[in-house]
Amino acid sequence: MVVFTEKQVALVKSSWENFNSNIPQNTHRFFTFVVEIAPAAKDLFSFLRGSNEIPQNNLALQVHGGKVFKLTYEAAIQLGEKGVVVTDTRVKNLGSIHVIKGIIDPHFEVVKEAVLKTIKEVVGDKWNEELNTAWSIAYDELAVAIKKEMKNTSE
Structure with a gap:
């Protein structure tokens, strides 16, 4: 069992509100990071495939x-x-969709890095190690749950 404190929940909640305040800009930023980190990843997304830029x-x-x-x-x-x-x-x-799309462990790391970079930009000077840790733990635990379902789908 993971220890996730009330403070960590509060940090994620407040930064989530910042993210949520401008979904179009922040999701564009997120996918820009995904493609910068792993250019080949754009072929995994139907809305990016065959495009040289991230659509606004x-x-x-x-x-x-x-x-x-x-x-x-x-x-x-x-x-x-x-x-x-x-x-x-x-x-x-x-889990099923990720198996069908051919998602593998390194893809989760790319998305994690892009999530953290996006939140860092969204919150600006509120960014700190505690916030980074809170989002990292939440993302990692979600990834574990999805990977477990991927394994169940594959069996």
């Missing part, structure tokens, strides 16, 4: 990016309340 005001991009951050935020809440990320229908579906 693309609803599919905004929805997908928003889900990544919302699920990580929800993972933080669950960790604070229950000490684990609860596997629900969405996580089970994500």
Whole structure:
């Protein structure tokens, strides 16, 4: 069981609100980081495939990016309340989708790095090691839950 403090939950909540205040800009920023970190990753996303740039005001991009951050935020809440990320229908579906799309462990690391860079930019001078740790733990625990479902799907 992971120890996730009330303070860590509060840090994720407040920075989530910052992120949520401008979904179009922040999801665009997130996918820009994903492609900078791993250019080949753009072929994994239908809304980026075959494009030389990250499209502005693309609803599919905004929805997908928003889900990544919302699920990580929800993972933080669950960790604070229950000490684990609860596997629900969405996580089970994500496991299946990630298997179908050919997602592998290194892809999770790319997304984590992009999540952290995005939050760092979104919060500006509020960024600190505690905030980095809180988002890292929440993301890592969500990734563990998704990977578990991916393994269950593959078996």
